Amino acid sequence: xxxxxxxxxxxxxxxxxxxxxxxxxxxxxxxxxxxxxxxxxxxxxxxxxxxxxxxxxxxxxxxxxxxxxxxxxxxxxxxxxxxxxxxxxxxxxxxxxxxxxxxxxxxxxxxxxxxxxxxxxxxxxxxxxxxxxxxxxxxxxxxxxxxxxxxxxxxxxxxxxxxxxxxxxxxxxxxxxxxxxxxxxxxxxxxxxxxxxxxxxxxxxxxxxxxxxxxxxxxxxxxxxxxxxxxxxxxxxxxxxxxxxxxxxxxxxxxxxxxxxxxxxxxxxxxxxxxxxxxxxxxxxxxxxxxxxxxxxxx
Amino acid sequence: xxxxxxxxxxxxxxxxxxxxxxxxxxxxxxxxxxxxxxxxxxxxxxxxxxxxxxxxxxxxxxxxxxxxxxxxxxxxxxxxxxxxxxxxxxxxxxxxxxxxxxxxxxxxxxxxxxxxxxxxxxxxxxxxxxxxxxxxxxxxxxxxxxxxxxxxxxxxxxxxxxxxxxxxxxxxxxxxxxxxxxxxxxxxxxxxxxxxxxxxxxxxxxxxxxxxxxxxxxxxxxxxxxxxxxxxxxxxxxxxxxxxxxxxxxxxxxxxxxxxxxxxx
Numbered sequence: 001x002x003x004x005x006x007x008x009x010x011x012x013x014x015x016x017x018x019x020x021x022x023x024x025x026x027x028x029x030x031x032x033x034x035x036x037x038x039x040x041x042x043x044x045x046x047x048x049x050x051x052x053x054x055x056x057x058x059x060x061x062x063x064x065x066x067x068x069x070x071x072x073x074x075x076x077x078x079x080x081x082x083x084x085x086x087x088x089x090x091x092x093x094x095x096x097x098x099x100x101x102x103x104x105x106x107x108x109x110x111x112x113x114x115x116x117x118x119x120x121x122x123x124x125x126x127x128x129x130x131x132x133x134x135x136x137x138x139x140x141x142x143x144x145x146x147x148x149x150x151x152x153x154x155x156x157x158x159x160x161x162x163x164x165x166x167x168x169x170x171x172x173x174x175x176x177x178x179x180x181x182x183x184x185x186x187x188x189x190x191x192x193x194x195x196x197x198x199x200x201x202x203x204x205x206x207x208x209x210x211x212x213x214x215x216x217x218x219x220x221x222x223x224x225x226x227x228x229x230x231x232x233x234x235x236x237x238x239x240x241x242x243x244x245x246x247x248x249x250x251x252x253x254x255x256x257x258x259x260x261x262x263x264x265x266x267x268x269x270x271x272x273x274x275x276x277x278x279x280x281x282x283x284x285x286x287x288x289x290x291x292x293x294x295x296x297x298x299x
Numbered sequence: 300x301x302x303x304x305x306x307x308x309x310x311x312x313x314x315x316x317x318x319x320x321x322x323x324x325x326x327x328x329x330x331x332x333x334x335x336x337x338x339x340x341x342x343x344x345x346x347x348x349x350x351x352x353x354x355x356x357x358x359x360x361x362x363x364x365x366x367x368x369x370x371x372x373x374x375x376x377x378x379x380x381x382x383x384x385x386x387x388x389x390x391x392x393x394x395x396x397x398x399x400x401x402x403x404x405x406x407x408x409x410x411x412x413x414x415x416x417x418x419x420x421x422x423x424x425x426x427x428x429x430x431x432x433x434x435x436x437x438x439x440x441x442x443x444x445x446x447x448x449x450x451x452x453x454x455x456x457x458x459x460x461x462x463x464x465x466x467x468x469x470x471x472x473x474x475x476x477x478x479x480x481x482x483x484x485x486x487x488x489x490x491x492x493x494x495x496x497x498x499x500x501x502x503x504x505x506x507x508x509x510x511x512x513x514x515x516x517x518x519x520x521x522x523x524x525x526x527x528x529x530x531x532x533x534x535x536x537x538x539x540x541x542x543x544x545x546x547x548x549x550x551x552x553x554x555x556x557x558x559x560x561x562x563x564x
Contacts, residue, residue: 053387077390087381092313104389106302
């Protein structure tokens with residue numbers, strides 16, 4: 001079991017008598033990209049704000065790099081967070097922003113340009129950060145996180161509002177940070193199609209409660225599989241499959257097969273009955289389906 | 300703490316608003332002194348009036364507004380842009396951040412106070428002539444202005460941190476205008492001798508009224524000079540210092556608890 005960098009124990013945050021985060025215990029291991037999944041208002045941002053020290057828990061505890069209580073401030077120096085919107089000094093250029101943050105960390109300001117180049121921002125540009133596009137602002141925030149030499153990154157909806165190209169850029173940058181620099185990432189998103197291209201471990205939160213924590217492997221193993229088959233005679237193919245005990249349905253002129261099958265055996269059986277297979281596509285359930293099933297069960 | 304303060308200085312010098320405020324303050328002083336010079340023939344003002352004109356620019360309703368504006372702009376912007384979060388993320392404790400704000404506010408006060416005093420003195424000498432026998436009186440009054448100004452700066456910092464937005468600017472202006480106006484009325488009543496015991500006490504203790512009194516001559520027996528000695532009694536000085544200290548302690552303690560307990564943006 002890898003080193004745990006971030007852990008919560010029975011963490012709660014109460015607003016006006018309502019637990020927005022309710023008894024959440026989770027653990028993020030070194031090297032993970034931990035996808036934190038939940039609907040809007042599920043408590044994702046609140047939990048991250050507690051991790052970042054912006055709000056205090058009502059009950060329970062959290063640890064960063066094993067540090068708790070008064071030691072958390074010091075441990076936070078090894079983390080970086082982008083929560084809700086990127087935070088930067090609007091009246092400064094990209095380079096000045098990174099330099100200012102380096103100064104805040106008590107580090108050498110001359111490295112500002114290097115961090116900006118890593119996220120593909122021009123260090124020489126005099127443009128003020130307030131005039132940056134959303135994608136540039138996100139990248140600037142990540143450059144500031146790099147400046148902190150963060151070993152653990154908290155990202156709340158980092159691709160929110162970005163166009164597909166911007167999403168791709170951020171995703172690739174995060175993959176690079178995780179793989180090449182060993183940065184552990186705790187990322188929340190409700191764009192699950194984006195998240196499933198990144199995360200290695202998932203935590204699912206619903207109405208403030210952590211309803212499931214699982215690795216990508218565990219989720220894949222439990223996710224629904226199926227096939228879409230197109231044959232010269234779909235009706236006959238359906239009958240053959242049913243006779244063989246395989247559940248299937250004809251939908252929109254194709255045969256939807258539920259569950260896993262031995263593909264070569266199935267094709268041979270159909271051919272033997274005079275049904276030619278025109279196409280056969282494996283279909284996996286998506287993270288979204290998994291999540292919907294989970295919250296369906298939780299409701 | 301050092302890195303926190305260095306970051307604050309770096310940020311401040313990048314924010315044009317503070318420089319604009321200094322320019323506006325200079326313009327205001329030029330207007331005040333210049334107008335007096337125009338309507339009175341250069342050097343034609345009496346020493347007392349020249350002293351009054353000079354000291355009036357040090358009043359809380361004048362200089363105080365610029366200090367409160369600069370403090371609330373600085374702190375308000377840190378909350379509005381959520382750059383205060385960067386300080387937390389960089390591992391600085393809330394206590395350190397709070398005292399960082401207090402220190403920066405004091406530095407803002409010192410810069411505005413010294414700049415105002417020197418620039419205005421230069422203008423006064425240039426356009427109105429010297430202060431004659433009143434120079435010593437002015438210097439003592441300015442020294443006595445330090446405790447109430449420190450209190451006003453602390454209150455402005457407290458208001459800015461409590462509101463956590465640029466709304467603090469509006470609130471600071473309102474507070475200064477209302478209290479400075481009340482201060483002027485109380486100081487005037489005291490100067491004309493119609494004050495009761497409570498008015499005298501307020502005049503000597505509340506920072507805003509102390510400043511009004513010091514700049515209008517309502518406290519310490521009016522302006523001396525011309526052979527008459529202004530009376531700076533120990534009792535009055537102690538009331539001034541202790542009154543300001545109470546306001547400072549209240550603002551610092553209240554500010555810390557507000558900042559410590561409430562969530563950041």
